[in-house]
Structures are given as C-alpha cells and as structure tokens.
Amino acid sequence: MRHTRIYRTVGLVWFLLTVAAIVYATRLALVVAPTEATMGNVQRIFYYHVPTSMLSLLFPYVNFVASLFYLGWRRRNPMRALTADAVAIASAEVTVVYSSICLLTGMLWGRAVWGIWWTWDARLTSMLLLWLLYVSYLMLRKLSATGQTQTLAAVLSVFAAIDVPIVYMSIQWWRTQHPAPVFGGGPDSGIDPSMMPAFGWNVLGWAMWGVFLLVFRYSLERRRQETEQEAARKSIEGSMEIAQ
Amino acid sequence: MRLSWLFGSSMEAHHLLAAYVAVWLIQGGYAGWIAWQWMRAGKELQPNLSLNTEADEDM
Numbered sequence: 001m002r003h004t005r006i007y008r009t010v011g012l013v014w015f016l017l018t019v020a021a022i023v024y025a026t027r028l029a030l031v032v033a034p035t036e037a038t039m040g041n042v043q044r045i046f047y048y049h050v051p052t053s054m055l056s057l058l059f060p061y062v063n064f065v066a067s068l069f070y071l072g073w074r075r076r077n078p079m080r081a082l083t084a085d086a087v088a089i090a091s092a093e094v095t096v097v098y099s100s101i102c103l104l105t106g107m108l109w110g111r112a113v114w115g116i117w118w119t120w121d122a123r124l125t126s127m128l129l130l131w132l133l134y135v136s137y138l139m140l141r142k143l144s145a146t147g148q149t150q151t152l153a154a155v156l157s158v159f160a161a162i163d164v165p166i167v168y169m170s171i172q173w174w175r176t177q178h179p180a181p182v183f184g185g186g187p188d189s190g191i192d193p194s195m196m197p198a199f200g201w202n203v204l205g206w207a208m209w210g211v212f213l214l215v216f217r218y219s220l221e222r223r224r225q226e227t228e229q230e231a232a233r234k235s236i237e238g239s240m241e242i243a244q
Numbered sequence: 245m246r247l248s249w250l251f252g253s254s255m256e257a258h259h260l261l262a263a264y265v266a267v268w269l270i271q272g273g274y275a276g277w278i279a280w281q282w283m284r285a286g287k288e289l290q291p292n293l294s295l296n297t298e299a300d301e302d303m
Contacts, residue, residue: 026264030247041249042256045263052267097274101267108259108266209271216278223285 011215018208025201033198042112049105050182051203053127055210056098057164060134062091062214064161067154074151082225085150088157090217092137094210099131114177122170123178130167133160 029047036043066087073081106124111117118124137160141153171178181189191199250261 030250030264040256042260044260048263048267093274097270101270104266104270105263108263112256112259213271213275213278216275216282220278220282220285223282227285227288 011212014208015212018205018212021201021205021208025198025205028198028201033195034192039113042109045105045109047198047202048206049102049109050199051206052098052105053102054203055206056095056102056127056130057168059091059095059098059210059214060130060161060164063088063095063134063137063157066091067157070150070154071158081150083222085154086218086221086225087214088154089138089141089221090214092134092141092157093217094213095134096131096138097213098210099127099134103127103131119177121176121178122174123167123176126163126167126170130160130163133163 025047029044033044033047035041066084069084070081070088073084103124106127107117110119133156137153137156140156141149144152146152170176171180182191183189250257
C-alpha cells in the first residue's frame with residue numbers, strides 16, 4: 001500500500017509538470033517564436049507536428065522490444081510475459097495516438113502550404129502504412145478469439161517495426177513532396193536559433209506526456225490482467241467444488 | 245491581444261487553430277478514456293483484493 005501511494009504521488013507530480021511544460025511550450029510556439037518569412041503563421045503547426053512525429057517513430061520501438069520479451073518469456077515465465085505484453089499494448093496505443101496527430105497536423109499544414117490535403121509520396125505513404133499497421137495490431141488484439149492472440153500480435157509487432165526506419169529514411173531515399181529533414185539534412189537544414197526554445201520545449205513536453213500515457217495505460221492493463229486472473233482462479237475453484 | 249491573428253478568417257488561421265485544438269482533444273480524449281477505464285477496472289478489482297500478493301506488493 002505504501003508503494004502504491006508513492007507511485008500515485010510520483011504520477012501526479014509528473015502529470016502536473018508535464019501539463020505545465022506543454023502549456024509553456026504552446027505559449028512559446030504561438031506567442032514568442034517569430035513568424036516564419038515564407039509560410040507565415042501557419043508554420044507554427046511545425047511546433048506540434050515535428051515533435052509528435054518524432055515520438056511516433058520512437059514508441060513503436062518500445063512495442064517492438066516488449067513484444068520480443070513477450071515472445072521470449074511466454075513459455076519460460078508467463079507472469080513476466082504478461083508484464084511485457086502490457087507494455088506492448090500500451091506502447092501500440094500511444095503509437096496510434098501520436099501517428100494520428102502526425103498525419104492530421106501534416107494534412108492541415110499541407111493544405112495551407114501546398115494547396116493539397118494529401119499526396120502519395122514516400123514519406124506520407126510510409127507513415128500512413130505505419131498507422132495502419134498499429135491500428136491492425138490493436139484490432140487483432142481486440143477482435144481475435146484464439147488463445148494465441150498475444151503471440152500473434154507480438155509477431156505482427158516485429159514486422160510493423162520494420163516500417164519505422166523506412167518512414168525515417170524515406171525523405172532521404174526518395175524525392176518527395178515532404179521537405180528534407182529539418183535536422184541533419186545537410187548544410188541548409190536546421191531552423192533559426194530563435195525558434196529553438198519553442199521546438200525544444202514542445203519535444204520535452206510531448207515526450208513527457210507520452211511517457212505519462214504509456215505508464216498510465218500500462219497500469220490499466222496490469223489491473224485488467226489481475227481481474228482476469230482472479231476470475232480464472234474463482235472459476236477453477238468453483239469447478240473443483242462441483243467435482244467434489 | 246497578441247493572439248488575435250489565431251482567430252482570423254484566413255485558411256491559415258483556421259488550419260493552425262484546428263491543428264492545435266485537435267492535438268489537445270485527441271491527447272485529452274485518450275487520457276480521459278484511460279482514466280475512465282481505470283476507474284471501471286478498479287471497481288471490478290475491489291472485491292478481490294487478495295488476488296496476487298506479489299503483484300500487490302509490486303504495485
């Protein structure tokens with residue numbers, strides 16, 4: 001019980017710090033950061049679009065590693081495997097949330113700047129594929145009625161993770177409508193130093209929020225697993241009483 | 245008001261506002277859904293607190 005109280009306090013403090021960081025980052029993005037010369041104010045979508053896009057390529061790796069642990073532990077240590085499975089489903093949902101935001105903000109920005117909502121270039125298409133893969137992962141987990149659902153989902157997760165480096169490298173491998181990387185994309189890449197605080201705080205704020213969601217969703221999944229274990233235990237006890 | 249341009253009638257202003265509001269709605273909606281499920285799962289678990297003593301200590 002003492003541990004539960006400590007975890008809840010840490011969680012609450014983390015949540016409050018995260019909200020404060022995001023509010024501050026949003027103020028920097030909308031009020032303090034200078035207006036971009038070519039695109040004007042609509043460029044401020046960048047401060048939400050790029051950090052969430054970066055994070056939508058990080059959470060699939062959490063899902064990938066957790067799925068590998070699940071596959072490794074599922075026979076040798078089923079209780080630990082359940083823990084890995086809880087991390088896997090939590091990270092898959094957070095991936096879908098962040099990649100949905102990436103696609104949505106990208107479309108809103110693209111319509112205002114390019115004049116089109118969507119184009120089938122390599123970056124946009126590979127990102128849509130990533131979103132579809134993790135939506136199908138969640139649908140598999142929700143709809144499959146076999147006893148092997150978690151194993152099938154873990155295998156799908158391993159294949160889904162292959163798309164992540166393709167999304168990242170797509171703007172370097174192919175000529176795309178999507179602009180070249182903002183950072184590390186050659187001598188002309190990068191942003192004006194006056195834009196860096198707004199960008200950095202948004203990366204920090206949304207990363208902290210992602211960690212909060214991941215841990216909160218993981219805790220929920222563990223709760224559900226405990227409820228299911230209890231129901232299964234009661235069912236076994238009930239059938240044994242009938243047999244006697 | 246320094247943010248008055250955000251509520252302008254241009255497409256750029258509409259899209260910028262829509263992007264920021266959508267992000268908050270999606271993230272807040274997902275966190276709210278987890279909180280709601282958390283409370284539901286808590287109600288189901290409450291009568292069965294003696295389940296897994298190891299897990300309880302870990303929690």
